[in-house]
Amino acid sequence: MPTASGATLSSVGSRLVVEDLTVQFASLRALDGVSLSAGQGVVGLIGPNGAGKTTLFNVICGFVRPTSGRLSYGNVGLGRHHPHELSGLGIARTLQGVGLCKTQSVLENVMLGAEARARCDIVSALLGSRRSSREEGRIAERARQLLDELDVGGYASRRAGELPYGVQKKVALARALIAEPELLLLDEPASGLSEAELGDLAGRIRWLGTHLGVLLVEHRMDLVNAVCDRVVVLNFGQVIAEGTAAEIRDNSEVAAAYLGGTVTAGITGSAGITGSDDGAGPGSIPGPR
Amino acid sequence: MASLDASGTARGAGAGDAIDAPGSGRAGGSRTPRRLRLPRQPMLRHLALAAAGAALCYLVTSLLSPYNDVLAGEIGLYVVALAGLSVLTGMSGQISLGHGAFMAVGAYTAALLANHTGLDLALQLLAAAGTAAVLGAVVGLPATRLRGPYLAGMTLLLALALPPIADRWNSLFGGDQGLVTTPPTAPGDLNAQQWLADIELWLAILTLVVVANLVRSRFGRAFRAVRDDEVAAALAGVHVARTKVIAFVVAAACGGLAGGLLGLTTGVVSTGEFPLTLSIQLLAAMVLGGAGSLVGAWWGAVLLVYLPEWSSSLAGDLQLGAGTSAYLATIIFGAVLIVAMIAAPGGIQGSLRLCWAYVGSRRGGAGTGDAVRGDAVGGDAVRSGAMAGGERPLQDRAPSSGGPAAPRGAAGSPGSAPNVQSNESSNSDG
Ligand SMILES: Nc1ncnc2c1ncn2[C@@H]1O[C@H](COP(=O)(O)OP(=O)(O)OP(=O)(O)O)[C@@H](O)[C@H]1O
Ligand SMILES: [Mg+2]
Numbered sequence: 001m002p003t004a005s006g007a008t009l010s011s012v013g014s015r016l017v018v019e020d021l022t023v024q025f026a027s028l029r030a031l032d033g034v035s036l037s038a039g040q041g042v043v044g045l046i047g048p049n050g051a052g053k054t055t056l057f058n059v060i061c062g063f064v065r066p067t068s069g070r071l072s073y074g075n076v077g078l079g080r081h082h083p084h085e086l087s088g089l090g091i092a093r094t095l096q097g098v099g100l101c102k103t104q105s106v107l108e109n110v111m112l113g114a115e116a117r118a119r120c121d122i123v124s125a126l127l128g129s130r131r132s133s134r135e136e137g138r139i140a141e142r143a144r145q146l147l148d149e150l151d152v153g154g155y156a157s158r159r160a161g162e163l164p165y166g167v168q169k170k171v172a173l174a175r176a177l178i179a180e181p182e183l184l185l186l187d188e189p190a191s192g193l194s195e196a197e198l199g200d201l202a203g204r205i206r207w208l209g210t211h212l213g214v215l216l217v218e219h220r221m222d223l224v225n226a227v228c229d230r231v232v233v234l235n236f237g238q239v240i241a242e243g244t245a246a247e248i249r250d251n252s253e254v255a256a257a258y259l260g261g262t263v264t265a266g267i268t269g270s271a272g273i274t275g276s277d278d279g280a281g282p283g284s285i286p287g288p289r
Numbered sequence: 290m291a292s293l294d295a296s297g298t299a300r301g302a303g304a305g306d307a308i309d310a311p312g313s314g315r316a317g318g319s320r321t322p323r324r325l326r327l328p329r330q331p332m333l334r335h336l337a338l339a340a341a342g343a344a345l346c347y348l349v350t351s352l353l354s355p356y357n358d359v360l361a362g363e364i365g366l367y368v369v370a371l372a373g374l375s376v377l378t379g380m381s382g383q384i385s386l387g388h389g390a391f392m393a394v395g396a397y398t399a400a401l402l403a404n405h406t407g408l409d410l411a412l413q414l415l416a417a418a419g420t421a422a423v424l425g426a427v428v429g430l431p432a433t434r435l436r437g438p439y440l441a442g443m444t445l446l447l448a449l450a451l452p453p454i455a456d457r458w459n460s461l462f463g464g465d466q467g468l469v470t471t472p473p474t475a476p477g478d479l480n481a482q483q484w485l486a487d488i489e490l491w492l493a494i495l496t497l498v499v500v501a502n503l504v505r506s507r508f509g510r511a512f513r514a515v516r517d518d519e520v521a522a523a524l525a526g527v528h529v530a531r532t533k534v535i536a537f538v539v540a541a542a543c544g545g546l547a548g549g550l551l552g553l554t555t556g557v558v559s560t561g562e563f564p565l566t567l568s569i570q571l572l573a574a575m576v577l578g579g580a581g582s583l584v585g586a587w588w589g590a591v592l593l594v595y596l597p598e599w600s601s602s603l604a605g606d607l608q609l610g611a612g613t614s615a616y617l618a619t620i621i622f623g624a625v626l627i628v629a630m631i632a633a634p635g636g637i638q639g640s641l642r643l644c645w646a647y648v649g650s651r652r653g654g655a656g657t658g659d660a661v662r663g664d665a666v667g668g669d670a671v672r673s674g675a676m677a678g679g680e681r682p683l684q685d686r687a688p689s690s691g692g693p694a695a696p697r698g699a700a701g702s703p704g705s706a707p708n709v710q711s712n713e714s715s716n717s718d719g
Binding site for chain 2: 118
C-alpha cells in the first residue's frame, strides 16, 4: 500500500516492497499481513517491544522464511534468498545491539562489510598475488575513509569489543556502508547512545536518506521525528498506522498501543510523541529522557 | 617470523594493549621502526623470509645427527598438519577431533601411488594433499550444519571409521603390516635422513607461506568472522557454509600432505600410525601452541615431537610398566593442556605476545609504546601502501542512485581519495 509520500520517493533507485507478509512462529503470529514499501528516503518502523520489527528485518534478510506474503526488492523477489546474498543486492543491515566481531580490530570489522564486492578468488589468495593484496589495500583504504568520516578513524587498529558503545555502533554503521548499499536497514541505531551522539546520528541518517533508502527501526521517538519522511507503526505484527511523523504523533491508536503495551520502554517514545517539536533539527533533538 | 603470524585478531589485541589514547592510535604508523629492511610487497616479503628460513633449515639439519634430523623432519611435518588445523579450529572455529584421519588418507594415498605407479615424490605428495582435500570437502559439507560437541562427535567418528576401512580391504591397504614406503633418494652425499628432514621443513615453510597468504586475504577475514559471529558474517555478505567448507578443505589438504610425509618418515603406513590419540594430540598441540596462530604451529609441533621423547625417558627413569608408559605422553599432554588453558589460554604464542607487549610497554615508556604500535599498524600501512594511488576503491556500483558516494560526500570531499598516510597524520590529533 504505497502512500502518497511513498510514491514520490519511488522515482529513484530500487524499492523494497512487502505485501501481505505473515510470519508464524509456532503459536505466535509475529507478523500478520504486513504491507509496506521503502525507496529513497527514511522510513521509520516503530512499535512496542515484540511488535515484530526485528522479525520483519529478519525476513527481508533471509534469516526467517515468510509463512505467506510477497517481498521484492527492485525486480528481485525476496523471501527464499540466503542472508549472504543480500549485500550483493544492495541491501545492508546493522544488527540490534552491535553485532561486531569483538576480538577483531575495528578495521577488520569494517573491511568485512566489503565481502560482497571483493572479487579475489581463492587461488590468488593462496598465492598472495598482487591482485589479492591490491584489493585488500583498496578495501582497507575505503574502510579507513569511512571510519574517518564517521569520526572514529583513530580507533582503526583497536579491538572492537573494548571500545565505547557509541564507537562500536559507528563501526557497525561503517561496515554496513562499505558495502555501498542502496537500502540500509538500521535496527535501533540509537539505543545506548548519549544525547550528543544521538544528534550526530540523526544528521547522518538524514543525510543518508537523501542518497539511499533507509528503513529505521527505533524506539527513540525524538530520532524518529527528526529523520523520518514516513513512519509505519507495527503492533502485534500488524500495521496499525502509517504516515508522516506528525500524523503518527497525533494518532490516538498509536498512543494507545504504546500506553497499553506490556513494556514501558516504548514510553521513551510516548513522551517524545506528545512532547517533541516537529521542526527540530538533528542538532536540537530533545533528550531521550 | 612475526609477519607470518596469522591472526589479525591478536595483532589488533597486541596493539590495543599498548595504546591508551585512541586518538593517537595511528600516529606511530608514520614512524618506521628501524629494522632489517624487507621488501614492502607482502608476497616478496614472505618469499624473502621463506628463502632465509629454508636456508637456515638446511644449515641446521646438516649440523644435526641423523637421529635428530628425523626429529627435525617430524617437526616439519607436524607444522604442516597443525597449520591446517589452526585454520580450521583456531581461525574458523570448527573443532576437529579427526585430523589424524586426513593424515591417514594422505599417507595411504602417497604410499599406494609409490608402490603401484612409481610416481614422482612431488606428485605423490600433491596427490596425498588432493585426496585428503576431497575428503575434507565431503566431510565439510555436513559439518556446516553442526556445531560444538556435534561437530566434535562427527570428526571423532571420522577418526574412528578409517582404520576399519583399511582393515576391510587389507589386500589393498596391507592390513596390520601396512604399506612399506621408500624414502626419497638424497642427492650427492647427503644422508637420507637429512634430505628427508630438509624436504619436510621446506614443505612446512611453503605451507606456512601459502596459509599465511590465505589468512591475510578476504578468506581469512571470512574465517574469523564466521568463528566470531555467523549472523553478522552472513549479513556482511560472507557465504558462511562455503567459508566453512573452504576451511575444511585447506585443513584436510595440509593434513594429507603431513600424512604423506609421515609415511616417508616412519617407512611404513599402517592404521597403527594413526590412532585416535594422534588426532587428540594434534588438537591439544594446536591449542597449546596458540590457536589460530601460524607461529604457534611450530611450538605445537615441537611439543608433539619432544613430549613423547621426554615422557618415554621419564617412564624409563620412573621404571613404569610398558602399559603405563605408552600412555604417559598422552597423560602429560592432557595435564599440560588443562594447566595451560587455565593459566595461558592464548597458548605459547599468545603468552609470548603478551610478554612482548609487556616488555615493550615497560621499556622506555611512551617511546617504546610507539614502536610497538608502529609495528602493529605498520603491517596495515604496508598493506595499504601497495594500492595507494590505485583506482577509486569499490566504486563499480551503478552511479545512478547516488547511493555509493554517499558517505564520502558526507565528509564534504566527494571523489577525493586521500592516501592512507595523509589520513593518518591528519588524524593524529583526534
Ligand atoms: N525465531 C523466533 N522464534 C520464535 N519466536 C520469535 C522468534 N523471533 C522472534 N520471535 C517472537 O516474535 C515476536 C516479535 O519479535 P521481534 O524481535 O520481531 O520484536 P521487535 O519488534 O523487534 O521488538 P524489540 O523492540 O523488543 O526489538 C516476539 O514475541 C518474539 O519473542
Ligand atoms: Mg527488535
